[in-house]
Amino acid sequence: MSEAMEDAGNLESSGNLSHKIVAISAGEAHTLVLTGNGSVYSWGRGMFGRLGVGSENDELSPVRVKFGNPNNVKIVGIAAGAYHSLALTEDGSVWCWGYNIYGQLGNNGEDSNEEKYTEGDYSLVPCLLNKFIGLHPSDSSTSVSEGEGKESLRICAVKAGGMMSLAIDNRGTLWMWGNCPQESKEGALSFETSFIPAPVWDFHGRVVVKVSCGNEHVVALVSATESYNGEDLVCYSWGHNNHGQLGVGDRESRLHPEVVKTFDEESPWAIYELACGAFHTALLTRKKNPDDASESICWTFGRGDNGQLGHGTTQSTLLPTPVIELPENVHLVCVDCGLFHTSVVSSAGDVWSxxxxxxxxxxxxxxxxxxxxxxxxxxxxxxxxxxxxKFPDPDKVVCGAAHTVVVGQEGYKVWAWGRGRSGVLGNGEGVDCHIPTLVLWPPMLDDSEEKEPDAKSETDEKLSSALNELNLLQTKLSIMEKYAGILHGSVFGKPFDEKDIPVSLQSSGSFDIGKEWDNMLEAADNRKLARLEMFYRDMLAGVKDKLMKRKIKDMIKECLQSSDVKKSYQ
Structure with a gap:
């Protein structure tokens, strides 16, 4: 195992871009990662084809997603909705796969074959989205021609959430498709299926810089004027607002974007990160004043019945409110929201959830x-x-419906915890884990990748296999250490330390539990002996109590059976 550890260390230090994670996104029960060489990997639940690997099978560890034939597409952006996924290429093209019942893939399946679609409801592999319409409003007197708009259009960012897909182009226009907010015949807010990406003209003439969406609400950072100078962003929100997730002070839904007044043009706070859960929103801000810019504040609002707002209560909040229990004078680098939880990462290596x-x-x-x-x-x-x-150099965190993933060590290591069924944690297993467990990263090379221009050498393949083995062993070791620590703390009343390991076990690998127990009792002072006696009495009392209950239960069961036998003869 020592050779495998050495090889794995050499592999990490080599800086191989095919192993370096530069972006990550999590859906309901699947995770996407993007590497420095433009490759995409996925793992987790495969239902509806959300993994993009050609089947609905679950994947317990990262597998590569392939785009087109030959597979020479370089990806620069990724996004995961609840059951679908998006990828952005270097040339501005958008690929989509997974669930499509609301049109979130931008395609109704009519021009696709059976290998890709099942009745148009989902795609098992990435499909190119080619239905962006002219980049201008129909009633604008200053708009360019449709042909000119199409020629100049280039998507620069993609985002997804719930059953909705979003994109931002090179002019700062926001596009939406899937389960989108629209005006009903009565003039009220309605969410309708849309297979064709459509621009949000409420921001026409200004620049949309960032956007996030939950189940049925959207939050965007938009320039206050036609030009964007990096400091004049205004926060807008719209969609359903039944829990106050729009942060506008009430529970009334909004058909059109409305300014979140806490972060309007006059606000002293500059938002640099935003995230939406199913029914809540989180933002990271810093002071616009350069002297105070190093300090971060996390604001949350919306549904809070599971504590996802971090305010110490289960109450919903209608206005942005700081999470005051986070340490002061820290710089938070990332935030994300799951279905009912929130996570942040600091530049110091701390992760809070x-x-x-x-x-x-x-x-x-x-x-x-x-x-x-x-x-x-x-x-x-x-x-x-x-x-x-502390996590080593963490810089990214994402939250699924019931799992959390952190990327650290300059993008070369990944940890995950939470609900692990269907391989959601990417550690090769399908069980829940309450503590961070290493994702099996980098993945092993499959046969179909060996002939590609950026394929790894035979040596890289062996090193990757060694690193997978090391990661799996480290995960198991971490779980065992956690278990040993809990037992040690229960018995001895203090955290487990390496010096607590008996000398005989350290030197020879053999362990005489009777002898070591006598040695431990001989070396213990009165306080330790008293604690051990109390622990023994409590354990003994629990066993006796459980034994008594079991005997009573057996007696009642025997009595009932005897009674049933008597009745059968009457």
Missing amino acids: WGMQKGLGLCPDVSRAESDSGDALNPRLISCEPHQP
């Missing part, structure tokens, strides 16, 4: 009472490993 199941992104155990769901109402610091609380 809050919301459902103590911020782990796990749905509550159905066997528990609702009052014992374990939701974290305030930020909870997540430890990378039992003996390593």
Whole structure:
């Protein structure tokens, strides 16, 4: 194993762009990553073809997504909706795959074959979206011709959420398709299926810089004027607002974008990151004053019944409110929202989560009472490993419906935790994990990639296999350390440390538990002995209590059976 560890270390230090993660996005139960050489990998639940690998099979570890034939497309951006995925190429083209019932792939399946579509409801492999219309409003006197608009159009960013897809072009125009907010016949807000990307003309003449969307609400950062100088962004929101997720102070839904007044043109705060959960929103800001720009504040609003707002309560909030329990004077580099939880990452290597199941992104155990769901109402610091609380150089965090993923070590390592069924955690297993576990990254090379121009050498393949083995062993070791730490803390009342390992076990690998127990008792002081006695008594009392209950249960069962036998003879 020492050779494998050495090879893995050499591989990481080589700086191979095919192994370096530069972007990541999470859907309901799947994750996408983009590497420095323009490749896309996915893992998790495969239903509806959201992984883009040609089937609906689950993938327990990262697999490569292929675009076109030959596969020479370079991807520069990715986005994951609930059950669908998007990818942006170097030339501005958009590829889509996965669930399509609301048109979120921008295609109704009529011009696709059976290998790609099943009745137009979903695509198992990436399909090129080619239905962007002219870049101008029909009633604009200053608009260019449709042909000119098409020729100059180039998509620069993609985003997805719920059943909706979004894109921003090189002119700063926002495009939407899928389950989009539209005006009903009665003039009210309605969400309608749209297979064709359409521009949001409310921002015509200004620049949309960033956008995020939840189940049925959208938040965007837009320049206050026609030009964008980096400091004049205004926050807009629209869509459904039944939980206050628009941050405008009420629960009334909005058909058209409306300014979030806390972050209007006069606000002292500059937003640099935004994220939408299903029914809540999170923003990261810094002071516009350069002297205070290093300090970050996380603001949240919307639905809060699982603690996903981090305000210490389960109340919804209608206006942006700071998460005050986060440490002061820290720089937060990233934020993301899951279905009912939120996570942030600091430049110092700290990761905080809050919301459902103590911020782990796990749905509550159905066997528990609702009052014992374990939701974290305030930020909870997540430890990378039992003996390593900080993540090494984390710079990205994403949240799925019930899982969280962090990218660190300059993009060469990935951790995931939460609901792990269907391979959602990418660690080669399909079980839930309450602590960060290493994703099997980089992935092994498959046969179909060997002939590509950027294929790895035979040596790289062996090193990749060694690193996968190392990652899997590190994951198992982390879980065992966590388990040992819990047991040690329960018995001895202090955290587990390497010096607590018996000398005989360290030197020879053999362990005489009886002898070591006697040695430990001999070396213990009165306080330790008293604690051990108390622990023993509590354990003994619990066993006796459980034994008594079991005997009573067996007696009742035997009595009932005897009664049934008697009745059968009457």
